[in-house]
Amino acid sequence: MKFHELEVLRICILKSRMEKSAKVESSYRNIKAGFSGEEKTTAYLMEANLTPKVSIYRHINLDNTQYDIIVVTQKLICVLEVKNMTGEFYFDSSNNQFYRIKNGLKDGMRNPELQLQRAVKVLQKRLNRNGVDFPVKGLIILASRAGIVIESPTLFQAVPIDAMCDFLEQMESDNRKLMTHEELKKVRHIIKRNGFKVYETDILEHHGVTRSSIKTGVRCLKCFEISMTRIFSTWLCTRCSHRDKGAHIAALQEYLLLFGREVSSDRLKWWLGIEDKYFIKRIVKEVSENSIGSSRNRTYVLSFKPWVLEPFLTSELRRN
Numbered sequence: 001m002k003f004h005e006l007e008v009l010r011i012c013i014l015k016s017r018m019e020k021s022a023k024v025e026s027s028y029r030n031i032k033a034g035f036s037g038e039e040k041t042t043a044y045l046m047e048a049n050l051t052p053k054v055s056i057y058r059h060i061n062l063d064n065t066q067y068d069i070i071v072v073t074q075k076l077i078c079v080l081e082v083k084n085m086t087g088e089f090y091f092d093s094s095n096n097q098f099y100r101i102k103n104g105l106k107d108g109m110r111n112p113e114l115q116l117q118r119a120v121k122v123l124q125k126r127l128n129r130n131g132v133d134f135p136v137k138g139l140i141i142l143a144s145r146a147g148i149v150i151e152s153p154t155l156f157q158a159v160p161i162d163a164m165c166d167f168l169e170q171m172e173s174d175n176r177k178l179m180t181h182e183e184l185k186k187v188r189h190i191i192k193r194n195g196f197k198v199y200e201t202d203i204l205e206h207h208g209v210t211r212s213s214i215k216t217g218v219r220c221l222k223c224f225e226i227s228m229t230r231i232f233s234t235w236l237c238t239r240c241s242h243r244d245k246g247a248h249i250a251a252l253q254e255y256l257l258l259f260g261r262e263v264s265s266d267r268l269k270w271w272l273g274i275e276d277k278y279f280i281k282r283i284v285k286e287v288s289e290n291s292i293g294s295s296r297n298r299t300y301v302l303s304f305k306p307w308v309l310e311p312f313l314t315s316e317l318r319r320n
C-alpha cells in the first residue's frame with residue numbers, strides 16, 4: 001500500500017461506518033473517481049518514452065497546495081492535474097470560470113486551470129528558492145474518454161489521456177535545458193519530503209460527522225462487515241464464521257485513519273467493544289509505539305501500519 005492510497009482508504013472506512021450521508025457519499029464518489037483517474041494516468045505514464053530515469057510522485061502537498069501527479073526527469077518537471085469526469089467542459093477564460101454540461105445540466109466547479117497555475121507557481125518558487133533554475137510545466141489530463149473539452153483552457157493545455165505521452169515527450173524535446181544531477185537530486189528531495197499526510201486533516205469535521213455517529217467495532221477482513229466478536233481469545237465473525245486472532249490490529253488502523261494516532265484505553269475499549277482491561281493492556285503493548293502523559297491521562301501512540309487494511313481497500317476499489 002502506498003501513501004497515495006490512504007485518502008481513498010480513509011473515505012471508504014468512514015462511509016462503511018456510518019448511516020448514509022449525502023456529503024460523505026459525494027466525497028466517496030469524487031475521491032474514488034479521482035483515485036482511479038490517477039491510477040490510469042500513472043499506468044499510461046509507464047509507456048511514455050521520456051529520459052530515464054522517470055520519477056512519478058503522487059499526492060504531494062507543498063505549501064498547502066495539492067498535487068495530483070508530478071513527473072520529473074532530467075529534462076522535464078511537469079505537474080499533471082487529472083480530471084476524471086464525464087461531460088462537456090468549458091474553460092471560460094473571460095471570467096476564469098470552469099463548468100461542465102452533462103445531461104443538459106450546467107455544473108460550476110473548481111477551475112482546474114487556476115488550480116494548476118497555482119500548483120506550478122508554488123513548485124517553481126520552491127525550486128528557485130533552493131537554487132534550482134528549471135521551468136516547471138503543467139498539463140491538464142482528461143482521464144475519461146467521455147469527458148470532452150468544448151472551450152479550451154488558455155494557460156495550459158487539456159489533453160485526453162491517450163495523447164498525454166506524446167505531449168510529455170514533446171515538452172521534453174522542446175526543452176533545451178538539462179538539469180544537473182545535483183539539481184535533480186534536490187528536486188526529488190523537495191517533492192518527496194512533502195508527501196501528503198492524510199491523517200493530519202480531520203475527516204470527521206470536514207464532513208460534519210460527529211464521533212458518536214460512527215459505528216464502532218472490529219471488521220472481518222474476509223466479508224468486510226463490522227461483525228467480529230471476541231470469543232475464546234480470538235475474534236469470530238458472526239456473519240461468515242471467519243476466525244482471526246489479529247482482527248483488532250486492523251480495526252485500530254481504521255481508528256488511526258479516522259481519529260489520528262493517539263488513543264486512550266477508554267477509547268480503545270469503546271472502539272473495540274471490549275471491557276476486559278487485561279486484554280486492553282496487552283493490546284496496547286502490541287499496537288502502540290510509545291505513550292504520552294502519566295497514569296489516568298495516558299494516551300498511546302498507535303504504530304502506523306495501514307497496509308494491514310489492504311484486503312479491505314482492494315474489495316472497496318472493486319466496487320462501483
Ligand SMILES: [Zn+2]
Pocket residue numbers: 220221222223224225227237238239240241242
Ligand atoms: Zn466475516
